[in-house]
Amino acid sequence: MEEPNLQCVEHMVDFKMNKDGNGNKTDVDQFNINARDYFIPTQDNWLLLTADYSQIELRLMAHFSKDSALIELLSNPHGDVFTMIAARWTGISEESVSSHVRDQTKRLVYGILYGMGANSLAEQLDCSPEEASEKIKNFRSSFPGVASWLNEAVAYCRTKGYIETLKGRKRFLSKIKLGNSEEKSKAQRQAVNSICQGSAADIIKIAMINIYSVIVEGVERPDSSSHPATKLHILKGRCRTLLQVHDELVLEVDPVVIKEAALLLQTSMENAVSLRDNSVLEQKMEDGKGSWLKFEKLEGNVLWVPFQCVCTWQTATAFSFMLSSLYKDTI
Known part of the structure; x- marks a missing residue:
């Protein structure tokens, strides 16, 4: 099997x-x-440690679009970003944003990011195409930088025949110029989507390389100097990368070095790239989120996962x- x-x-x-x-x-x-x-981990008594990025594609859209309003919302460490976005584009207070409106806003944001038109978005939002079109229009007027970038991304791809990710990888989309109307529309959606999703892939791969250099090659990370008592080289042979799930990394770790592994995971993910607004890409290790088993807290932001049963x-x-x-x- x-x-x-x-x-x-x-x-x-x-x-x-x-x-x-x-x-x-x-x-x-x-x-x-x-x-x-x-x-469960493959090693007896080891633990699963996991972390994922918070709204990485949305943050990349803010980075590429340079939209000051969106960057401001994402820079707020205390608010819920989709609640704040909903309040901004609907013109109501954050306290008045219901869970339904928040969910609709999240679907709208990612629908626009993935290049959905009014008809497809109407199915997602369970409304008429006319209502979906009006929602898209209102969102774009609330975040004009995003609206401009969406148009610029398509125009760039139409001129060059490809898009580029944050780290310079190219995806060629020849159909944007040479295809029929349906193929051109699909390529336009792919152009916007590929920039953010491709850049997210760049970032997680850089984080994985940084982690590998420590736990396999024993390289001491430069950014560990801010933690003089922490020697990350002790992770060699006691920690391994088990799995990447989109923007999530899963490690299995010897519990003796769980704090050092958590520090490595956090710094490697947060320092993978620098965005235009100098903000740090947030990564989260929270109870019950982005985990294979139920998290239990140790100290500070260190989280671990106790194993429960064997599954082949x-x-x-x-x-x-x-x-x-x-x-x-x-x-």
């Missing part, structure tokens, strides 16, 4: 099952299962398939 694609392992899934098996809707049990609870690749595949089937049945 092939190894499962762990990027597709379901998170928490809620489903119902009839107690009597006769379809009686009044006699059901409610269940919720997190497939990630069934993964084969049972992981079967379990993930079972969850997917159950999830589909509940929709």
Whole structure:
């Protein structure tokens, strides 16, 4: 059996099952299962340590667009960015932003980032294409720098035939000039999307290289000088990169060096690049977020994951398939 694609392992899934098996809707049990609870480190007594970036693609959109309003919102360490964006483009106070409006705003922002038109966005927001078009218009007027950059990105790709990521990698999109109308529209969406997603890939790969240089080659990181008592070279042989899941890194660590590993993970991710506004890319290690098992706090920002039970690749595949089937049945 092939190894499962762990990027597709379901998170928490809620489903119902009839107690009597006769379809009686009044006699059901409610269940919720997190497939990630069934993964443990490959080394006995080691721990899983994980962190992911906070809204990395949105921050990259702010970086490329130089939109002062969006940069200001993202620089606020205390507010919820989508609540603040919702308040700005709808003209209401942050306290008045409901969870529904926040969710709609998040869908709108990423819909624009991924190049959705009014029709596709209308399906996402469960509204008419006319309403979706009006929402897009209002958002662009609230963040004019973003609106200008979206147009400039497409124009650049149309002229050059490719886009460039933050670190200079190119993706060629010849259909933007040579394709039919449908192919040109698709290439325009890909142009904007590829800049941010490709740049996010640049950043996470740089962080992985920095971590590898310490835990495999034993290189002492320059940015560890601000922590003179911390010697990251002790991580060699006691820590390994297990998995990358989009903007998330999962390490397995000897608990003896968990604090040093957490420091390495944090500094490697935060210092991977410098953005135009000199802000640090936020990475988060929080209880129950971006984890394979349930986090427990130690000291400060150091988090660790206790192992619970053994799960082989084969049972992981079967379990993930079972969850997917159950999830589909509940929709």
